[in-house]
Amino acid sequence: MVEGTGLRYKTVLLKLSGEALAGEHGFGIEPSMVDHITDEIKAIVEMGVSLGIVIGGGNIVRGALASKGGMDRVQGDYMGMLATVINALAVQDLLETKEVDTRVMTAIRMEQIAEPYIRRRAMRHIDKGRVVLFAGGTGNPYFSTDTAAVLRAIEIGADVVIKATKVRGVYSADPVKDPDAVFIPTISFQEVVARELAVMDTAAVALCKENNLPIIVLNLSDRGAVASAIRGERVGTLVS
Numbered sequence: 001m002v003e004g005t006g007l008r009y010k011t012v013l014l015k016l017s018g019e020a021l022a023g024e025h026g027f028g029i030e031p032s033m034v035d036h037i038t039d040e041i042k043a044i045v046e047m048g049v050s051l052g053i054v055i056g057g058g059n060i061v062r063g064a065l066a067s068k069g070g071m072d073r074v075q076g077d078y079m080g081m082l083a084t085v086i087n088a089l090a091v092q093d094l095l096e097t098k099e100v101d102t103r104v105m106t107a108i109r110m111e112q113i114a115e116p117y118i119r120r121r122a123m124r125h126i127d128k129g130r131v132v133l134f135a136g137g138t139g140n141p142y143f144s145t146d147t148a149a150v151l152r153a154i155e156i157g158a159d160v161v162i163k164a165t166k167v168r169g170v171y172s173a174d175p176v177k178d179p180d181a182v183f184i185p186t187i188s189f190q191e192v193v194a195r196e197l198a199v200m201d202t203a204a205v206a207l208c209k210e211n212n213l214p215i216i217v218l219n220l221s222d223r224g225a226v227a228s229a230i231r232g233e234r235v236g237t238l239v240s
Helices: 018-025 031-046 063-068 073-097 119-127 145-156 189-194 202-210 225-230
Strands: 011-016 050-055 102-106 131-135 160-165 215-219 237-239
Touching: 011 018, 011 031, 011 145, 018 031, 018 073, 031 050, 031 073, 031 225, 050 073, 050 119, 050 145, 063 073, 073 102, 073 131, 102 119, 119 131, 119 145, 131 145, 145 160, 145 202, 160 225, 189 202, 215 225
Parallel strands: 011 050, 011 160, 050 131, 102 131, 160 215
Antiparallel strands: 215 237
């Protein structure tokens, strides 16, 4: 607990999937979902949390899947990075209509629409209470937005990575495909890797383990779940 704040975590990196923005459509950006997500973000900011956000691009294009269809993997990954910028701009726009001060920073330079990612500048924005949306992944192919999220979390000194998904947390198997999948409330980094559980990719989990950075996996559809986790309440799955 951060003394005097009532918060278990003061600086948070929130990882959102691109699919979360698509809602039931599964593709593109669903305005009602962005409205829900930005309501949750605003509530977190009003708690006094320092917040960075990484959003995936799977609602528009996934480089790994594109490569399986015959596209060059590197080209597909760069397309995926651009998709994350589109998503970040969409979330930024609605946040600012709700009077939440934001900045989009990209790992690939595109100054006309966003700032280039510079660690010290990002930390300055966060110190001033701005929500920073980190877009463009790491700027390199073959690295997922999960890895980008953990990397940015370490760089800004985050206390936790919260991965908001469509399920309650981590299960023994995919709960969508396996009705017998068992919910796991707490688990170690080592066990996640050993059991090949789909929490984050192996590189992201290894970075968290090396830097003693906990991950909380929860359901974004549960209103207030992220805020509850930040206060230290038992929500979703804790990976540590």
